[in-house]
Amino acid sequence: MRITVLSGAGISAESGVPTFRDDATGLWAKYDPYELSSTDGWQTHPERVWAWYLWRHHLVATVEPNNGHRAVAAWQDYADVAVITQNVDDLHERAGSKPVHHLHGSLSEFWCDTCGARYHAPLPDMPEPELEKMPPSCECGGLIRPGIVWFGEQLPDGPWRAAVEAVATADVLVVVGTSGIVYPAAGLPEVALARGTIVVEVNPQPTPLSENATLTIRESATTALPTLLLQLPALLEN
CATH class of the missing domain: 3.40.50.1220 (TPP-binding domain)
Known part of the structure; x- marks a missing residue:
């Protein structure tokens, strides 16, 4: 079978x-989900989007199947x-x-938004949510982004x-x-x-x-x- x-x-x-809607409470309640999970949001406020996904990365690491x-x-x-x-x-x-x-996509994968190089360095932990956290930079000068499929992407x-x-x-x-x-x-x-x-x-x-x-x-x-x-x-x- x-x-x-x-x-x-x-x-x-x-x-x-938490589902996306449940996660957008408290600290994140005032933000449109599109702003936190779209290519437009990343280009406008990468530090905000990066903080959001670091927080979700921490949440996933603390739970079990x-x-x-x-x-x-x-x-x-x-x-x-x-x-x-x-x-x-x-x-x-x-x-x-x-x-x-x-x-x-996956919260376990990260790459450069410019050259596409994979990023394997350890990520900082975020046990408490923060509104802004600047993402790491790639050697090419691009920013490291989460390997998530955002609105506006295939x-x-x-x-x-x-x-x-x-x-x-x-x-x-x-x-x-x-x-x-x-x-x-x-x-x-x-x-x-x-x-x-x-x-x-x-x-x-x-x-x-x-x-x-x-x-x-x-x-x-x-x-x-x-x-x-x-x-x-x-x-x-x-």
């Missing part, structure tokens, strides 16, 4: 990683499993999943191609913790359904996918995923 998992912010929220992440990793003992994620954390990898295709070609292939070859697509409104990732379940692939949605809240999914489970990832694998053979037989 080939299983492809498409994960979104909901699964990481159960580990304590949950039972949902661990369940997906455990499925690898019984099936061919690929993970596509819209999340920028490394919780799937830390749980043991591979391969993991990051459609929106998805990375390699992960996107791998995601399309993983969906095309899946017997079952499990869509967990995603709102289903962010394209082009939200189009992957539509492609799977058009091919006749079984699509299972795991989300406590209704989404645009809900009415078309083969099976919708109104539970959290940590509740649903540890037992979901047992239900899949019956779905495939039907």
